[in-house]
Amino acid sequence: MTEIKDILTKLIGFDTVSRHSNLALIDYVQEYLNGYGIESRLVPNAEKTKTNLYATVGPNTAGGIILSGHTDVVPVDGQDWSTDPFELVEKDNKYFGRGTCDMKGYLAICLAAVPAMIEADLKRPIHFCFSYDEEIGCIGAVDLVNEIVDNLPPVSAVFVGEPTSMQVANLHKSVNSMVTQITGVEAHSSKLNLGVSANLAAAKLINFLSDELDNFRDNPQEDLTSLEPNYSTLNVGTLHGGNASNIIPKFCEFSVDLRTVPKDDPHKCIDSYRAFSRTVEERMQSQNPICEIKIIDRAAAPGLAPEENGEAEKLALDWSENEQAIAVAYGTEAGLFQKAGYSTIVCGPGSIDQAHRPNEFIEIDQIKKCESFINKLIDHLSK
Ligand SMILES: [Zn+2]
Incomplete structure:
Protein backbone atom coordinates (compact mmCIF):
# COMPACT_ATOMS: atom_id res chain seq x y z
CA MET A 1 0.00 0.00 0.00
CA THR A 2 2.77 2.49 0.79
CA GLU A 3 4.11 1.95 -2.73
CA ILE A 4 0.69 2.68 -4.26
CA LYS A 5 0.30 5.78 -2.11
CA ASP A 6 3.79 7.02 -3.01
CA ILE A 7 3.19 6.58 -6.72
CA LEU A 8 -0.29 8.10 -6.54
CA THR A 9 1.15 11.09 -4.66
CA LYS A 10 3.57 11.62 -7.53
CA LEU A 11 0.89 11.20 -10.22
CA ILE A 12 -1.55 13.59 -8.53
CA GLY A 13 1.26 16.16 -8.27
CA PHE A 14 1.44 16.49 -12.07
CA ASP A 15 -1.20 18.93 -13.30
CA THR A 16 -2.33 16.91 -16.30
CA VAL A 17 -5.60 18.75 -16.91
CA SER A 18 -6.30 17.91 -20.57
CA ARG A 19 -5.41 21.38 -21.84
CA HIS A 20 -1.88 21.00 -20.39
CA SER A 21 1.00 18.74 -21.35
CA ASN A 22 1.29 15.30 -19.76
CA LEU A 23 4.98 14.92 -20.64
CA ALA A 24 6.27 15.37 -17.06
CA LEU A 25 4.00 12.57 -15.83
CA ILE A 26 5.03 10.34 -18.72
CA ASP A 27 8.73 11.04 -17.98
CA TYR A 28 8.15 9.91 -14.42
CA VAL A 29 6.37 6.70 -15.54
CA GLN A 30 9.07 5.99 -18.11
CA GLU A 31 11.81 6.43 -15.53
CA TYR A 32 9.95 4.27 -13.01
CA LEU A 33 9.56 1.44 -15.56
CA ASN A 34 13.18 1.87 -16.65
CA GLY A 35 14.18 1.21 -13.08
CA TYR A 36 12.78 -2.31 -13.56
CA GLY A 37 14.40 -2.72 -16.96
CA ILE A 38 11.11 -2.15 -18.78
CA GLU A 39 11.24 -0.14 -21.96
CA SER A 40 8.36 2.19 -22.81
CA ARG A 41 7.24 3.22 -26.25
CA LEU A 42 5.69 6.62 -26.86
CA VAL A 43 2.96 7.67 -29.29
CA PRO A 44 2.95 11.50 -29.17
CA ASN A 45 0.52 14.01 -30.64
CA ALA A 46 1.53 15.98 -33.76
CA GLU A 47 2.76 18.95 -31.72
CA LYS A 48 4.77 16.65 -29.41
CA THR A 49 3.20 18.35 -26.39
CA LYS A 50 1.48 15.21 -25.11
CA THR A 51 2.06 11.54 -25.50
CA ASN A 52 0.60 8.08 -25.01
CA LEU A 53 2.85 5.43 -23.51
CA TYR A 54 2.78 1.68 -23.81
CA ALA A 55 5.07 -0.88 -22.25
CA THR A 56 5.26 -4.63 -21.86
CA VAL A 57 6.08 -6.51 -18.68
CA GLY A 58 7.01 -10.15 -19.22
CA PRO A 59 7.69 -12.04 -22.45
CA ASN A 60 6.64 -10.45 -25.75
CA THR A 61 4.30 -13.31 -26.63
CA ALA A 62 0.65 -13.72 -27.59
CA GLY A 63 -2.10 -14.16 -24.99
CA GLY A 64 -1.25 -11.20 -22.78
CA ILE A 65 -3.54 -8.68 -21.14
CA ILE A 66 -3.70 -4.92 -21.67
CA LEU A 67 -4.26 -2.64 -18.70
CA SER A 68 -5.45 0.68 -20.06
CA GLY A 69 -5.90 4.07 -18.46
CA HIS A 70 -5.73 7.77 -19.24
CA THR A 71 -3.24 10.22 -17.76
CA ASP A 72 -5.26 13.42 -18.16
CA VAL A 73 -7.78 14.80 -15.70
CA VAL A 74 -10.66 17.26 -15.88
CA PRO A 75 -10.14 20.92 -14.82
CA VAL A 76 -10.65 22.23 -11.30
CA ASP A 77 -11.63 25.74 -12.42
CA GLY A 78 -14.56 27.14 -10.52
CA GLN A 79 -14.75 24.13 -8.20
CA ASP A 80 -14.71 24.61 -4.45
CA TRP A 81 -11.93 22.34 -3.16
CA SER A 82 -11.11 22.19 0.53
CA THR A 83 -7.57 20.91 -0.20
CA ASP A 84 -5.04 21.51 -2.98
CA PRO A 85 -6.40 19.33 -5.84
CA PHE A 86 -2.87 18.56 -7.04
CA GLU A 87 -1.67 17.28 -3.70
CA LEU A 88 -2.66 13.89 -2.35
CA VAL A 89 -4.40 14.11 1.04
CA GLU A 90 -5.28 11.02 3.08
CA LYS A 91 -8.31 11.36 5.33
CA ASP A 92 -11.05 9.01 6.59
CA ASN A 93 -9.62 6.03 4.67
CA LYS A 94 -9.78 7.98 1.44
CA TYR A 95 -7.26 9.65 -0.82
CA PHE A 96 -8.32 13.09 -2.00
CA GLY A 97 -7.02 14.88 -5.09
CA ARG A 98 -7.89 15.52 -8.73
CA GLY A 99 -7.61 12.21 -10.55
CA THR A 100 -7.48 9.97 -7.47
CA CYS A 101 -10.63 8.26 -8.73
CA ASP A 102 -10.58 9.15 -12.45
CA MET A 103 -8.13 7.59 -12.93
CA LYS A 104 -4.64 7.97 -11.57
CA GLY A 105 -5.50 5.62 -8.70
CA TYR A 106 -5.71 2.80 -11.23
CA LEU A 107 -2.44 3.82 -12.88
CA ALA A 108 -0.72 3.84 -9.47
CA ILE A 109 -2.02 0.34 -8.67
CA CYS A 110 -0.78 -0.97 -12.04
CA LEU A 111 2.65 0.60 -11.60
CA ALA A 112 3.04 -0.48 -7.99
CA ALA A 113 2.40 -4.07 -9.10
CA VAL A 114 5.41 -4.11 -11.44
CA PRO A 115 7.80 -5.71 -8.90
CA ALA A 116 5.22 -8.47 -8.27
CA MET A 117 4.80 -8.96 -12.03
CA ILE A 118 8.54 -9.41 -12.44
CA GLU A 119 8.79 -11.69 -9.45
CA ALA A 120 5.94 -13.86 -10.80
CA ASP A 121 7.91 -14.89 -13.88
CA LEU A 122 5.00 -14.23 -16.26
CA LYS A 123 4.42 -16.74 -19.05
CA ARG A 124 2.30 -14.23 -20.96
CA PRO A 125 2.75 -10.47 -20.84
CA ILE A 126 0.98 -7.56 -19.20
CA HIS A 127 0.89 -4.48 -21.41
CA PHE A 128 0.31 -1.00 -20.03
CA CYS A 129 -1.47 1.45 -22.34
CA PHE A 130 -1.60 4.96 -20.90
CA SER A 131 -3.23 7.65 -23.02
CA TYR A 132 -3.67 11.44 -23.11
CA ASP A 133 -6.76 13.57 -23.90
CA GLU A 134 -9.33 10.96 -22.89
CA GLU A 135 -11.37 13.55 -21.04
CA ILE A 136 -11.86 15.67 -24.15
CA GLY A 137 -13.15 12.84 -26.32
CA CYS A 138 -10.81 9.81 -26.26
CA ILE A 139 -8.49 11.60 -28.67
CA GLY A 140 -5.04 10.23 -27.75
CA ALA A 141 -6.11 6.60 -27.61
CA VAL A 142 -6.99 6.55 -31.32
CA ASP A 143 -3.31 6.57 -32.37
CA LEU A 144 -2.34 4.41 -29.41
CA VAL A 145 -4.74 1.64 -30.40
CA ASN A 146 -3.59 1.80 -34.04
CA GLU A 147 0.01 1.52 -32.88
CA ILE A 148 -0.52 -1.47 -30.61
CA VAL A 149 -2.55 -3.30 -33.25
CA ASP A 150 0.57 -3.05 -35.43
CA ASN A 151 3.18 -3.70 -32.77
CA LEU A 152 1.89 -5.97 -30.02
CA PRO A 153 1.40 -9.70 -30.40
CA PRO A 154 -2.27 -10.82 -30.15
CA VAL A 155 -3.79 -10.04 -26.75
CA SER A 156 -6.49 -12.07 -25.00
CA ALA A 157 -8.19 -9.25 -23.09
CA VAL A 158 -8.19 -5.52 -22.47
CA PHE A 159 -9.18 -4.03 -19.12
CA VAL A 160 -9.93 -0.32 -19.04
CA GLY A 161 -9.65 0.85 -15.43
CA GLU A 162 -12.21 3.67 -15.38
CA PRO A 163 -14.05 3.90 -12.05
CA THR A 164 -16.79 1.25 -11.85
CA SER A 165 -16.45 0.51 -8.11
CA MET A 166 -14.71 -2.69 -9.31
CA GLN A 167 -17.82 -3.88 -11.13
CA VAL A 168 -17.47 -5.17 -14.65
CA ALA A 169 -18.98 -3.01 -17.37
CA ASN A 170 -19.47 -4.55 -20.80
CA LEU A 171 -21.72 -1.88 -22.27
CA HIS A 172 -21.80 1.83 -22.85
CA LYS A 173 -22.95 4.18 -25.58
CA ARG A 298 -15.04 17.44 -32.38
CA ALA A 299 -14.66 13.98 -30.91
CA ALA A 300 -15.95 10.48 -31.43
CA ALA A 301 -15.57 7.50 -29.14
CA PRO A 302 -17.22 4.27 -30.22
CA GLY A 303 -19.57 2.47 -27.86
CA LEU A 304 -18.86 -0.75 -26.02
CA ALA A 305 -21.16 -3.69 -26.74
CA PRO A 306 -21.52 -6.95 -24.80
CA GLU A 307 -19.45 -9.72 -26.43
CA GLU A 308 -20.66 -13.24 -26.88
CA ASN A 309 -18.47 -15.39 -24.60
CA GLY A 310 -16.08 -12.48 -24.18
CA GLU A 311 -12.78 -13.51 -22.61
CA ALA A 312 -12.28 -10.14 -20.89
CA GLU A 313 -15.71 -10.29 -19.25
CA LYS A 314 -15.24 -13.88 -18.12
CA LEU A 315 -11.88 -13.19 -16.48
CA ALA A 316 -12.93 -9.88 -14.94
CA LEU A 317 -16.13 -11.28 -13.42
CA ASP A 318 -14.10 -14.07 -11.87
CA TRP A 319 -11.34 -11.86 -10.45
CA SER A 320 -13.64 -9.10 -9.25
CA GLU A 321 -16.03 -11.65 -7.72
CA ASN A 322 -19.05 -10.27 -9.54
CA GLU A 323 -21.97 -12.31 -10.82
CA GLN A 324 -22.81 -10.27 -13.87
CA ALA A 325 -21.69 -7.34 -15.94
CA ILE A 326 -23.30 -3.92 -15.85
CA ALA A 327 -23.75 -0.98 -18.21
CA VAL A 328 -22.25 2.44 -17.52
CA ALA A 329 -23.68 5.78 -18.56
CA TYR A 330 -20.39 7.40 -19.57
CA GLY A 331 -18.14 6.79 -22.58
CA THR A 332 -14.63 5.32 -22.31
CA GLU A 333 -11.72 4.27 -24.48
CA ALA A 334 -12.96 0.66 -24.27
CA GLY A 335 -14.96 1.01 -27.49
CA LEU A 336 -11.77 1.88 -29.42
CA PHE A 337 -10.08 -1.33 -28.25
CA GLN A 338 -13.16 -3.44 -28.96
CA LYS A 339 -13.54 -1.92 -32.41
CA ALA A 340 -9.92 -2.90 -33.12
CA GLY A 341 -10.84 -6.51 -32.38
CA TYR A 342 -9.84 -6.87 -28.72
CA SER A 343 -12.06 -8.48 -26.12
CA THR A 344 -12.61 -5.53 -23.78
CA ILE A 345 -14.40 -4.54 -20.59
CA VAL A 346 -14.25 -1.63 -18.14
CA CYS A 347 -13.38 -2.38 -14.53
CA GLY A 348 -11.64 -0.05 -12.12
CA PRO A 349 -11.55 1.23 -8.55
CA GLY A 350 -13.53 4.17 -7.23
CA SER A 351 -17.00 5.44 -8.00
CA ILE A 352 -17.87 7.57 -11.01
CA ASP A 353 -19.98 9.59 -8.56
CA GLN A 354 -16.75 11.07 -7.21
CA ALA A 355 -15.18 11.74 -10.60
CA HIS A 356 -15.04 15.26 -12.05
CA ARG A 357 -16.22 16.77 -8.75
CA PRO A 358 -14.55 19.05 -6.22
CA ASN A 359 -12.89 17.06 -3.42
CA GLU A 360 -12.63 14.01 -5.69
CA PHE A 361 -11.54 10.97 -3.71
CA ILE A 362 -10.98 7.25 -3.88
CA GLU A 363 -11.66 4.92 -0.97
CA ILE A 364 -8.58 2.98 0.12
CA ASP A 365 -10.81 -0.08 0.27
CA GLN A 366 -11.42 0.27 -3.48
CA ILE A 367 -7.68 0.39 -4.07
CA LYS A 368 -7.28 -2.84 -2.10
CA LYS A 369 -10.01 -4.52 -4.16
CA CYS A 370 -8.29 -3.51 -7.38
CA GLU A 371 -4.92 -4.64 -6.01
CA SER A 372 -6.41 -8.07 -5.35
CA PHE A 373 -7.82 -8.13 -8.91
CA ILE A 374 -4.36 -7.35 -10.34
CA ASN A 375 -2.78 -10.04 -8.16
CA LYS A 376 -5.18 -12.64 -9.58
CA LEU A 377 -4.36 -11.41 -13.07
CA ILE A 378 -0.63 -11.83 -12.39
CA ASP A 379 -1.26 -15.29 -11.04
CA HIS A 380 -3.29 -16.22 -14.13
CA LEU A 381 -0.56 -15.08 -16.51
CA SER A 382 2.21 -16.84 -14.64
CA LYS A 383 0.70 -20.31 -15.10
ZN1 LIG B 1 -11.76 8.66 -16.81
Whole structure:
Protein backbone atom coordinates (compact mmCIF):
# COMPACT_ATOMS: atom_id res chain seq x y z
CA MET A 1 0.00 0.00 0.00
CA THR A 2 2.77 2.49 0.79
CA GLU A 3 4.11 1.95 -2.73
CA ILE A 4 0.69 2.68 -4.26
CA LYS A 5 0.30 5.78 -2.11
CA ASP A 6 3.79 7.02 -3.01
CA ILE A 7 3.19 6.58 -6.72
CA LEU A 8 -0.29 8.10 -6.54
CA THR A 9 1.15 11.09 -4.66
CA LYS A 10 3.57 11.62 -7.53
CA LEU A 11 0.89 11.20 -10.22
CA ILE A 12 -1.55 13.59 -8.53
CA GLY A 13 1.26 16.16 -8.27
CA PHE A 14 1.44 16.49 -12.07
CA ASP A 15 -1.20 18.93 -13.30
CA THR A 16 -2.33 16.91 -16.30
CA VAL A 17 -5.60 18.75 -16.91
CA SER A 18 -6.30 17.91 -20.57
CA ARG A 19 -5.41 21.38 -21.84
CA HIS A 20 -1.88 21.00 -20.39
CA SER A 21 1.00 18.74 -21.35
CA ASN A 22 1.29 15.30 -19.76
CA LEU A 23 4.98 14.92 -20.64
CA ALA A 24 6.27 15.37 -17.06
CA LEU A 25 4.00 12.57 -15.83
CA ILE A 26 5.03 10.34 -18.72
CA ASP A 27 8.73 11.04 -17.98
CA TYR A 28 8.15 9.91 -14.42
CA VAL A 29 6.37 6.70 -15.54
CA GLN A 30 9.07 5.99 -18.11
CA GLU A 31 11.81 6.43 -15.53
CA TYR A 32 9.95 4.27 -13.01
CA LEU A 33 9.56 1.44 -15.56
CA ASN A 34 13.18 1.87 -16.65
CA GLY A 35 14.18 1.21 -13.08
CA TYR A 36 12.78 -2.31 -13.56
CA GLY A 37 14.40 -2.72 -16.96
CA ILE A 38 11.11 -2.15 -18.78
CA GLU A 39 11.24 -0.14 -21.96
CA SER A 40 8.36 2.19 -22.81
CA ARG A 41 7.24 3.22 -26.25
CA LEU A 42 5.69 6.62 -26.86
CA VAL A 43 2.96 7.67 -29.29
CA PRO A 44 2.95 11.50 -29.17
CA ASN A 45 0.52 14.01 -30.64
CA ALA A 46 1.53 15.98 -33.76
CA GLU A 47 2.76 18.95 -31.72
CA LYS A 48 4.77 16.65 -29.41
CA THR A 49 3.20 18.35 -26.39
CA LYS A 50 1.48 15.21 -25.11
CA THR A 51 2.06 11.54 -25.50
CA ASN A 52 0.60 8.08 -25.01
CA LEU A 53 2.85 5.43 -23.51
CA TYR A 54 2.78 1.68 -23.81
CA ALA A 55 5.07 -0.88 -22.25
CA THR A 56 5.26 -4.63 -21.86
CA VAL A 57 6.08 -6.51 -18.68
CA GLY A 58 7.01 -10.15 -19.22
CA PRO A 59 7.69 -12.04 -22.45
CA ASN A 60 6.64 -10.45 -25.75
CA THR A 61 4.30 -13.31 -26.63
CA ALA A 62 0.65 -13.72 -27.59
CA GLY A 63 -2.10 -14.16 -24.99
CA GLY A 64 -1.25 -11.20 -22.78
CA ILE A 65 -3.54 -8.68 -21.14
CA ILE A 66 -3.70 -4.92 -21.67
CA LEU A 67 -4.26 -2.64 -18.70
CA SER A 68 -5.45 0.68 -20.06
CA GLY A 69 -5.90 4.07 -18.46
CA HIS A 70 -5.73 7.77 -19.24
CA THR A 71 -3.24 10.22 -17.76
CA ASP A 72 -5.26 13.42 -18.16
CA VAL A 73 -7.78 14.80 -15.70
CA VAL A 74 -10.66 17.26 -15.88
CA PRO A 75 -10.14 20.92 -14.82
CA VAL A 76 -10.65 22.23 -11.30
CA ASP A 77 -11.63 25.74 -12.42
CA GLY A 78 -14.56 27.14 -10.52
CA GLN A 79 -14.75 24.13 -8.20
CA ASP A 80 -14.71 24.61 -4.45
CA TRP A 81 -11.93 22.34 -3.16
CA SER A 82 -11.11 22.19 0.53
CA THR A 83 -7.57 20.91 -0.20
CA ASP A 84 -5.04 21.51 -2.98
CA PRO A 85 -6.40 19.33 -5.84
CA PHE A 86 -2.87 18.56 -7.04
CA GLU A 87 -1.67 17.28 -3.70
CA LEU A 88 -2.66 13.89 -2.35
CA VAL A 89 -4.40 14.11 1.04
CA GLU A 90 -5.28 11.02 3.08
CA LYS A 91 -8.31 11.36 5.33
CA ASP A 92 -11.05 9.01 6.59
CA ASN A 93 -9.62 6.03 4.67
CA LYS A 94 -9.78 7.98 1.44
CA TYR A 95 -7.26 9.65 -0.82
CA PHE A 96 -8.32 13.09 -2.00
CA GLY A 97 -7.02 14.88 -5.09
CA ARG A 98 -7.89 15.52 -8.73
CA GLY A 99 -7.61 12.21 -10.55
CA THR A 100 -7.48 9.97 -7.47
CA CYS A 101 -10.63 8.26 -8.73
CA ASP A 102 -10.58 9.15 -12.45
CA MET A 103 -8.13 7.59 -12.93
CA LYS A 104 -4.64 7.97 -11.57
CA GLY A 105 -5.50 5.62 -8.70
CA TYR A 106 -5.71 2.80 -11.23
CA LEU A 107 -2.44 3.82 -12.88
CA ALA A 108 -0.72 3.84 -9.47
CA ILE A 109 -2.02 0.34 -8.67
CA CYS A 110 -0.78 -0.97 -12.04
CA LEU A 111 2.65 0.60 -11.60
CA ALA A 112 3.04 -0.48 -7.99
CA ALA A 113 2.40 -4.07 -9.10
CA VAL A 114 5.41 -4.11 -11.44
CA PRO A 115 7.80 -5.71 -8.90
CA ALA A 116 5.22 -8.47 -8.27
CA MET A 117 4.80 -8.96 -12.03
CA ILE A 118 8.54 -9.41 -12.44
CA GLU A 119 8.79 -11.69 -9.45
CA ALA A 120 5.94 -13.86 -10.80
CA ASP A 121 7.91 -14.89 -13.88
CA LEU A 122 5.00 -14.23 -16.26
CA LYS A 123 4.42 -16.74 -19.05
CA ARG A 124 2.30 -14.23 -20.96
CA PRO A 125 2.75 -10.47 -20.84
CA ILE A 126 0.98 -7.56 -19.20
CA HIS A 127 0.89 -4.48 -21.41
CA PHE A 128 0.31 -1.00 -20.03
CA CYS A 129 -1.47 1.45 -22.34
CA PHE A 130 -1.60 4.96 -20.90
CA SER A 131 -3.23 7.65 -23.02
CA TYR A 132 -3.67 11.44 -23.11
CA ASP A 133 -6.76 13.57 -23.90
CA GLU A 134 -9.33 10.96 -22.89
CA GLU A 135 -11.37 13.55 -21.04
CA ILE A 136 -11.86 15.67 -24.15
CA GLY A 137 -13.15 12.84 -26.32
CA CYS A 138 -10.81 9.81 -26.26
CA ILE A 139 -8.49 11.60 -28.67
CA GLY A 140 -5.04 10.23 -27.75
CA ALA A 141 -6.11 6.60 -27.61
CA VAL A 142 -6.99 6.55 -31.32
CA ASP A 143 -3.31 6.57 -32.37
CA LEU A 144 -2.34 4.41 -29.41
CA VAL A 145 -4.74 1.64 -30.40
CA ASN A 146 -3.59 1.80 -34.04
CA GLU A 147 0.01 1.52 -32.88
CA ILE A 148 -0.52 -1.47 -30.61
CA VAL A 149 -2.55 -3.30 -33.25
CA ASP A 150 0.57 -3.05 -35.43
CA ASN A 151 3.18 -3.70 -32.77
CA LEU A 152 1.89 -5.97 -30.02
CA PRO A 153 1.40 -9.70 -30.40
CA PRO A 154 -2.27 -10.82 -30.15
CA VAL A 155 -3.79 -10.04 -26.75
CA SER A 156 -6.49 -12.07 -25.00
CA ALA A 157 -8.19 -9.25 -23.09
CA VAL A 158 -8.19 -5.52 -22.47
CA PHE A 159 -9.18 -4.03 -19.12
CA VAL A 160 -9.93 -0.32 -19.04
CA GLY A 161 -9.65 0.85 -15.43
CA GLU A 162 -12.21 3.67 -15.38
CA PRO A 163 -14.05 3.90 -12.05
CA THR A 164 -16.79 1.25 -11.85
CA SER A 165 -16.45 0.51 -8.11
CA MET A 166 -14.71 -2.69 -9.31
CA GLN A 167 -17.82 -3.88 -11.13
CA VAL A 168 -17.47 -5.17 -14.65
CA ALA A 169 -18.98 -3.01 -17.37
CA ASN A 170 -19.47 -4.55 -20.80
CA LEU A 171 -21.72 -1.88 -22.27
CA HIS A 172 -21.80 1.83 -22.85
CA LYS A 173 -22.95 4.18 -25.58
CA SER A 174 -20.83 5.81 -28.23
CA VAL A 175 -20.12 9.49 -27.71
CA ASN A 176 -19.94 11.83 -30.70
CA SER A 177 -19.65 15.58 -30.46
CA MET A 178 -20.01 18.06 -33.27
CA VAL A 179 -20.25 21.77 -33.77
CA THR A 180 -22.46 23.28 -36.46
CA GLN A 181 -21.48 26.73 -37.75
CA ILE A 182 -23.92 28.64 -39.92
CA THR A 183 -22.99 31.73 -41.90
CA GLY A 184 -25.83 33.85 -43.23
CA VAL A 185 -25.96 37.47 -44.32
CA GLU A 186 -26.40 40.43 -41.97
CA ALA A 187 -28.98 43.14 -42.72
CA HIS A 188 -31.51 45.39 -41.02
CA SER A 189 -34.29 43.20 -39.69
CA SER A 190 -36.80 44.99 -41.92
CA LYS A 191 -34.81 44.16 -45.06
CA LEU A 192 -35.33 40.43 -45.32
CA ASN A 193 -34.69 40.70 -49.04
CA LEU A 194 -31.05 41.64 -48.26
CA GLY A 195 -30.23 39.28 -45.39
CA VAL A 196 -30.24 35.54 -44.69
CA SER A 197 -30.82 34.52 -41.10
CA ALA A 198 -28.32 32.10 -39.61
CA ASN A 199 -30.61 31.63 -36.61
CA LEU A 200 -33.58 30.49 -38.68
CA ALA A 201 -31.35 27.99 -40.48
CA ALA A 202 -30.19 26.76 -37.06
CA ALA A 203 -33.81 26.33 -36.03
CA LYS A 204 -34.44 24.07 -39.03
CA LEU A 205 -31.38 21.97 -38.23
CA ILE A 206 -32.24 21.68 -34.55
CA ASN A 207 -35.78 20.75 -35.46
CA PHE A 208 -34.39 17.94 -37.60
CA LEU A 209 -32.27 16.76 -34.66
CA SER A 210 -35.25 16.96 -32.34
CA ASP A 211 -37.22 14.69 -34.72
CA GLU A 212 -34.28 12.29 -34.73
CA LEU A 213 -34.38 12.21 -30.94
CA ASP A 214 -38.10 11.41 -30.99
CA ASN A 215 -37.30 8.62 -33.39
CA PHE A 216 -34.61 7.28 -31.01
CA ARG A 217 -37.06 7.38 -28.11
CA ASP A 218 -39.59 5.38 -30.11
CA ASN A 219 -36.98 2.76 -30.98
CA PRO A 220 -35.17 1.69 -27.80
CA GLN A 221 -32.81 -1.26 -27.76
CA GLU A 222 -35.17 -3.62 -25.97
CA ASP A 223 -32.56 -6.25 -25.10
CA LEU A 224 -30.37 -3.77 -23.23
CA THR A 225 -32.54 -2.57 -20.38
CA SER A 226 -29.46 -2.06 -18.17
CA LEU A 227 -28.71 1.05 -20.23
CA GLU A 228 -30.49 4.09 -18.93
CA PRO A 229 -32.11 5.26 -21.07
CA ASN A 230 -31.85 2.33 -23.49
CA TYR A 231 -32.22 4.48 -26.58
CA SER A 232 -29.79 6.79 -28.36
CA THR A 233 -29.81 10.42 -27.27
CA LEU A 234 -29.03 13.82 -28.71
CA ASN A 235 -28.28 17.02 -26.84
CA VAL A 236 -27.87 20.56 -28.18
CA GLY A 237 -25.77 21.83 -25.31
CA THR A 238 -24.80 25.30 -26.50
CA LEU A 239 -26.40 27.71 -28.93
CA HIS A 240 -25.09 31.16 -29.83
CA GLY A 241 -26.39 33.35 -32.62
CA GLY A 242 -27.10 36.96 -33.44
CA ASN A 243 -26.33 40.32 -31.86
CA ALA A 244 -29.53 42.35 -31.68
CA SER A 245 -33.24 41.88 -32.21
CA ASN A 246 -33.25 44.25 -35.18
CA ILE A 247 -30.33 42.70 -37.06
CA ILE A 248 -30.70 39.60 -39.22
CA PRO A 249 -28.11 37.31 -37.63
CA LYS A 250 -25.05 36.56 -39.72
CA PHE A 251 -23.66 33.76 -37.60
CA CYS A 252 -25.00 30.98 -35.43
CA GLU A 253 -23.16 28.13 -33.80
CA PHE A 254 -24.40 25.21 -31.73
CA SER A 255 -22.93 22.01 -30.31
CA VAL A 256 -24.42 18.55 -30.51
CA ASP A 257 -23.65 15.56 -28.34
CA LEU A 258 -24.90 12.31 -29.82
CA ARG A 259 -24.78 9.07 -27.79
CA THR A 260 -25.86 5.89 -29.51
CA VAL A 261 -26.84 2.43 -28.32
CA PRO A 262 -25.06 -0.48 -30.06
CA LYS A 263 -27.86 -1.07 -32.60
CA ASP A 264 -27.73 2.52 -33.91
CA ASP A 265 -24.82 3.49 -36.12
CA PRO A 266 -23.73 7.02 -35.16
CA HIS A 267 -22.22 7.59 -38.62
CA LYS A 268 -25.57 6.90 -40.26
CA CYS A 269 -27.24 9.45 -38.02
CA ILE A 270 -24.50 12.02 -38.65
CA ASP A 271 -24.62 11.38 -42.41
CA SER A 272 -28.36 11.98 -42.57
CA TYR A 273 -27.90 15.19 -40.55
CA ARG A 274 -25.20 16.31 -42.99
CA ALA A 275 -27.45 15.51 -45.95
CA PHE A 276 -30.28 17.53 -44.43
CA SER A 277 -27.92 20.42 -43.69
CA ARG A 278 -27.00 20.55 -47.38
CA THR A 279 -30.63 21.08 -48.36
CA VAL A 280 -30.85 23.95 -45.85
CA GLU A 281 -27.57 25.34 -47.14
CA GLU A 282 -28.76 25.20 -50.77
CA ARG A 283 -31.88 27.10 -49.83
CA MET A 284 -29.77 29.78 -48.11
CA GLN A 285 -27.37 29.95 -51.04
CA SER A 286 -30.24 30.48 -53.45
CA GLN A 287 -30.80 33.74 -51.55
CA ASN A 288 -27.09 34.57 -51.28
CA PRO A 289 -24.23 32.35 -52.45
CA ILE A 290 -21.91 33.35 -49.59
CA CYS A 291 -24.08 31.43 -47.09
CA GLU A 292 -22.51 28.32 -45.65
CA ILE A 293 -23.14 25.54 -43.13
CA LYS A 294 -20.17 23.73 -41.63
CA ILE A 295 -20.45 20.66 -39.42
CA ILE A 296 -17.22 20.01 -37.55
CA ASP A 297 -16.57 16.72 -35.78
CA ARG A 298 -15.04 17.44 -32.38
CA ALA A 299 -14.66 13.98 -30.91
CA ALA A 300 -15.95 10.48 -31.43
CA ALA A 301 -15.57 7.50 -29.14
CA PRO A 302 -17.22 4.27 -30.22
CA GLY A 303 -19.57 2.47 -27.86
CA LEU A 304 -18.86 -0.75 -26.02
CA ALA A 305 -21.16 -3.69 -26.74
CA PRO A 306 -21.52 -6.95 -24.80
CA GLU A 307 -19.45 -9.72 -26.43
CA GLU A 308 -20.66 -13.24 -26.88
CA ASN A 309 -18.47 -15.39 -24.60
CA GLY A 310 -16.08 -12.48 -24.18
CA GLU A 311 -12.78 -13.51 -22.61
CA ALA A 312 -12.28 -10.14 -20.89
CA GLU A 313 -15.71 -10.29 -19.25
CA LYS A 314 -15.24 -13.88 -18.12
CA LEU A 315 -11.88 -13.19 -16.48
CA ALA A 316 -12.93 -9.88 -14.94
CA LEU A 317 -16.13 -11.28 -13.42
CA ASP A 318 -14.10 -14.07 -11.87
CA TRP A 319 -11.34 -11.86 -10.45
CA SER A 320 -13.64 -9.10 -9.25
CA GLU A 321 -16.03 -11.65 -7.72
CA ASN A 322 -19.05 -10.27 -9.54
CA GLU A 323 -21.97 -12.31 -10.82
CA GLN A 324 -22.81 -10.27 -13.87
CA ALA A 325 -21.69 -7.34 -15.94
CA ILE A 326 -23.30 -3.92 -15.85
CA ALA A 327 -23.75 -0.98 -18.21
CA VAL A 328 -22.25 2.44 -17.52
CA ALA A 329 -23.68 5.78 -18.56
CA TYR A 330 -20.39 7.40 -19.57
CA GLY A 331 -18.14 6.79 -22.58
CA THR A 332 -14.63 5.32 -22.31
CA GLU A 333 -11.72 4.27 -24.48
CA ALA A 334 -12.96 0.66 -24.27
CA GLY A 335 -14.96 1.01 -27.49
CA LEU A 336 -11.77 1.88 -29.42
CA PHE A 337 -10.08 -1.33 -28.25
CA GLN A 338 -13.16 -3.44 -28.96
CA LYS A 339 -13.54 -1.92 -32.41
CA ALA A 340 -9.92 -2.90 -33.12
CA GLY A 341 -10.84 -6.51 -32.38
CA TYR A 342 -9.84 -6.87 -28.72
CA SER A 343 -12.06 -8.48 -26.12
CA THR A 344 -12.61 -5.53 -23.78
CA ILE A 345 -14.40 -4.54 -20.59
CA VAL A 346 -14.25 -1.63 -18.14
CA CYS A 347 -13.38 -2.38 -14.53
CA GLY A 348 -11.64 -0.05 -12.12
CA PRO A 349 -11.55 1.23 -8.55
CA GLY A 350 -13.53 4.17 -7.23
CA SER A 351 -17.00 5.44 -8.00
CA ILE A 352 -17.87 7.57 -11.01
CA ASP A 353 -19.98 9.59 -8.56
CA GLN A 354 -16.75 11.07 -7.21
CA ALA A 355 -15.18 11.74 -10.60
CA HIS A 356 -15.04 15.26 -12.05
CA ARG A 357 -16.22 16.77 -8.75
CA PRO A 358 -14.55 19.05 -6.22
CA ASN A 359 -12.89 17.06 -3.42
CA GLU A 360 -12.63 14.01 -5.69
CA PHE A 361 -11.54 10.97 -3.71
CA ILE A 362 -10.98 7.25 -3.88
CA GLU A 363 -11.66 4.92 -0.97
CA ILE A 364 -8.58 2.98 0.12
CA ASP A 365 -10.81 -0.08 0.27
CA GLN A 366 -11.42 0.27 -3.48
CA ILE A 367 -7.68 0.39 -4.07
CA LYS A 368 -7.28 -2.84 -2.10
CA LYS A 369 -10.01 -4.52 -4.16
CA CYS A 370 -8.29 -3.51 -7.38
CA GLU A 371 -4.92 -4.64 -6.01
CA SER A 372 -6.41 -8.07 -5.35
CA PHE A 373 -7.82 -8.13 -8.91
CA ILE A 374 -4.36 -7.35 -10.34
CA ASN A 375 -2.78 -10.04 -8.16
CA LYS A 376 -5.18 -12.64 -9.58
CA LEU A 377 -4.36 -11.41 -13.07
CA ILE A 378 -0.63 -11.83 -12.39
CA ASP A 379 -1.26 -15.29 -11.04
CA HIS A 380 -3.29 -16.22 -14.13
CA LEU A 381 -0.56 -15.08 -16.51
CA SER A 382 2.21 -16.84 -14.64
CA LYS A 383 0.70 -20.31 -15.10
ZN1 LIG B 1 -11.76 8.66 -16.81
